[in-house]
Amino acid sequence: MKRNTWQREAVRDVLDSGDAFVSAQSLYSQLRDAGHAIGLATVYRALADLAGGGEADCLQSAEGENLYRACATGHHHHLICRKCGTTVEIKADAVETWAKTVAAEHGFTQAEHVVDVFGLCASCGSALRSIPPRQ
Amino acid sequence: MKRNTWQREAVRDVLDSGDAFVSAQSLYSQLRDAGHAIGLATVYRALADLAGGGEADCLQSAEGENLYRACATGHHHHLICRKCGTTVEIKADAVETWAKTVAAEHGFTQAEHVVDVFGLCASCGSALRSIPPRQ
DNA sequence: ATACTTATTGATAACGAGTCTCATTACGCT
């Protein structure tokens, strides 16, 4: 039987309180700093449960860290600020059908897809107006 | 000054000889098994160089491992078999413009995007015909 | 061909994210 503990609630609360992707480690630090004596393993377990239950989205940062974010709605994609992590959910039916089509054209079945757009959000972008884009 | 060593060549050769994404670790094993006394660190360095120089593509597996694959052409995406790793390169101008548009609509600048499609290739798919799809 | 400079190598230590273990705790039911 699934039980409700204050630890799970705490993790859920942190996720719900922000619209940016957070790593398990940083979420753990936040809770610790806030005075909650939660364990790291518990944070990982809670996040995995939330992601598995569809209450959170999970994506990998460029550094290979798993990042989580609250989300109740169905399948969608993300537009993520690579500076502050702020995220906008995107519905893109065109991309869904494109992915399915392109897979079928090459004989692939059971297609899933990873589609995320990274950039600088309006505020982070304007803060860097004088600095030339990297690369 | 950049120097040419047999180690770098060996790594490049392995990449060029296959059309599937490979991990640094497995590439290292392959070379070792083939009798080349190469060091693991060197493999990582060579792969990072190739990826940085545009000679290889890099993506992260679901387990967080970095996978590499030879590629000379410009920007493109991948259709990857999640069983055998076989990969097809995809050009998708529609997705490029979509990503740029969606970013602009939300005030995002310097947009990059991650677009990959995973599935089962024709041969892996037919091998599993009797087994129901997972999930 | 020989000497020399320094980029590259490689064994190994270090690091970091994430998982596993297992004794302890505490949720939810009766």
Added chain:
DNA sequence: AGCGTAATGAGACTCGTTATCAATAAGTAT
């Protein structure tokens, strides 16, 4: 309140990757 057991948490552990640094060898000059 009492009980069964899911959940917790400290720490050991795994594993991919990076850093260290002395030894090696590629490319150039002599």
